[in-house]
Amino acid sequence: MEQKKDYRLYLSQTAKQMILVHDPNLLSKLVLRTVTRNLGVKHSGLFLYNKNKKEYVITVSSGKKGLKIPVGFTKITNNNPIIQFFLNKDVKENKEYLLVSDIKSLKEKYKDNEPIYNLLTGLEDETSMYKAQLIVPGFFRKELMVVFFIGNKTDGSFFNKEDLEFLTILSSDVVMAIQNAKLFDDIKKQLDINKQLLLNTVETLATAIDIKNSYTHGHTERVMKYSITLLKYIPQEKIKEYEDFENMLRISALLHDIGKIGIPESILNKSGKLLPEEIKLVEKHPTLGAEILEPIKEFKDISLGVKYHHERYDGTGYPCGLSGENIPLIATIISVADAYDAMTSDRPYRKGLDRKDAIKEIVANKNRQFSPLVVDAFVEAFDNNEL
Ligand SMILES: [Fe+2]
Numbered sequence: 001m002e003q004k005k006d007y008r009l010y011l012s013q014t015a016k017q018m019i020l021v022h023d024p025n026l027l028s029k030l031v032l033r034t035v036t037r038n039l040g041v042k043h044s045g046l047f048l049y050n051k052n053k054k055e056y057v058i059t060v061s062s063g064k065k066g067l068k069i070p071v072g073f074t075k076i077t078n079n080n081p082i083i084q085f086f087l088n089k090d091v092k093e094n095k096e097y098l099l100v101s102d103i104k105s106l107k108e109k110y111k112d113n114e115p116i117y118n119l120l121t122g123l124e125d126e127t128s129m130y131k132a133q134l135i136v137p138g139f140f141r142k143e144l145m146v147v148f149f150i151g152n153k154t155d156g157s158f159f160n161k162e163d164l165e166f167l168t169i170l171s172s173d174v175v176m177a178i179q180n181a182k183l184f185d186d187i188k189k190q191l192d193i194n195k196q197l198l199l200n201t202v203e204t205l206a207t208a209i210d211i212k213n214s215y216t217h218g219h220t221e222r223v224m225k226y227s228i229t230l231l232k233y234i235p236q237e238k239i240k241e242y243e244d245f246e247n248m249l250r251i252s253a254l255l256h257d258i259g260k261i262g263i264p265e266s267i268l269n270k271s272g273k274l275l276p277e278e279i280k281l282v283e284k285h286p287t288l289g290a291e292i293l294e295p296i297k298e299f300k301d302i303s304l305g306v307k308y309h310h311e312r313y314d315g316t317g318y319p320c321g322l323s324g325e326n327i328p329l330i331a332t333i334i335s336v337a338d339a340y341d342a343m344t345s346d347r348p349y350r351k352g353l354d355r356k357d358a359i360k361e362i363v364a365n366k367n368r369q370f371s372p373l374v375v376d377a378f379v380e381a382f383d384n385n386e387l
Pocket residue numbers: 256257285309310338
């Protein structure tokens with residue numbers, strides 16, 4: 001009874017670990033260690049199915065004595081008797097496990113059926129090579145995904161009902177964990193493709209905005225790069241999930257002026273002073289941009305950067321007059337990056353500021369136009385020659 005209780009504990013612990021391991025090789029080692037330790041066997045191993053290569057790859061956990069697998073026997077194919085025993089429909093035996101000591105009586109039973117008899121003879125040879133006493137398969141639907149082989153118990157005893165129960169449950173858990181790992185891998189690959197696709201689309205869109213603003217060529221790309229640089233110097237604790245935030249910031253910075261699509265080029269490219277009504281129109285671009293992005297619900301946080309990148313720390317910015325910490329961090333970063341690029345690039349009517357003068361201007365506007373957190377990050381990045 002005591003033993004049974006232990007198994008349950010080990011099983012639940014292993015199952016928990018298994019879900020976290022997404023690498024099948026690591027998973028195999030972890031499971032075999034559990035088997036060798038908890039069953040008290042000399043060694044254990046498993047064959048893991050590689051669907052692409054249509055072969056089974058062996059992983060072994062040697063106990064103290066160790067099991068040497070001969071070179072060339074670390075992979076087996078579908079034709080191997082160990083695999084065939086569980087896949088062959090003519091072998092009508094219990095297929096939850098196979099005790100090697102039962103093969104003899106099976107041979108007796110199938111002595112008139114030559115193919116099966118030969119298969120069982122092959123099975124005897126194979127199991128003796130792997131020094132296996134017990135074989136436990138693990139199926140996913142009709143696919144044989146994993147085959148455990150277990151050596152002798154160190155204390156010389158036989159496998160009992162609990163051992164067999166433990167192993168059959170473990171093998172089905174392993175199958176689930178492997179399926180889980182595969183699914184996880186597929187999803188990750190798909191996500192990476194989608195991410196790249198999205199970024200390419202956003203970059204194309206950003207270029208379209210830049211072209212409309214004839215004098216700010218390359219502006220959005222630079223604002224994106226400055227924003228990402230600034231982010232590296234923002235204290236980690238200010239950002240919940242760094243990787244997500246970085247991606248959002250990248251997209252938001254590229255799209256920060258997307259609202260300018262709705263503003264006449266004659267105003268955007270006007271070299272003289274803007275009339276008050278023209279200024280009003282230009283100042284609509286953050287709201288327009290946020291409206292453009294609104295239908296994309298995944299862009300909710302990204303649009304915060306678009307909507308509030310012209311807010312000022314002291315509350316005198318537009319479109320909402322937000323101040324201090326009420327301005328989303330993503331927008332405060334873009335705001336500094338945007339201003340720095342505007343200051344340092346040439347315009348038809350004026351030459352761009354020197355980098356050193358630009359930083360002075362940014363520092364002078366700490367707590368006024370810009371968030372102190374971002375200005376500090378800016379100074380640090382600048383001192384490190386990253387801007
Ligand atoms: Fe803007």
